[in-house]
Every structure is written in structure tokens, then in C-alpha cells.
Amino acid sequence: MSGTFTGQMNPTADPNVVTVAGPFFFTGGTGPYLGASGSGAMDAVVTFTAPDQSSGVSTIAWNGNVTVVPEPGSLALLALGLAGLAALRRRSA
Helix, strand or coil, X not given: CEEEECCEXXXXXXXXXXXXXXXXXXXXXXXXXXXXXXXEEEEEEXXXXXXXXXXXXXXXXXXXXXXXXXXXXXXXXHHHHXXXXXXXXXXXX
């Protein structure tokens, strides 16, 4: 998935632990996330495991809504079917 996150990273009493919170928006992706879009809020706790804080372990909670956007091919097939129904209706009228 790809998207944007506009939250804040806040220090805690432990210099190796920070919290992250804020809204996120995403669109698309691959695999099971193909055609997905949505938004929500993220809350996370990041615990750095390296002395230089270059790596760590995080616990992330995502809350929000996800919708699946139909593929363009599916929409084209639906439009073709509706056009066929309209043609049949005109022909029988």
C-alpha cells in the first residue's frame, strides 16, 4: 500500500521509546490490497533496539475504513452489459 501519514512522533521518559500518532490516508497496493483505499488513525509505540536508534521494534494500532475500488475492466464490463440491456429494450419496444 502507499499513502500519507501526517502524525507526530513524541518522546517518552525512556530515550529509546517514542510514540507516534495521527491520521493516515492510503490508496492502492498489491496482492490483497489491490484497489483498496481508505483513511483512519494510527497509534504506535516504537522501541529502538540499536544504540544509534537505526532499528527498533514497534507496536502499531490502525483504526479506520477501507474500501475496494472496482478495477477499470470490471467497470467496462458493467457498462457493456448495461448498453446491451438498453439495446434489447429499444429493440423490443
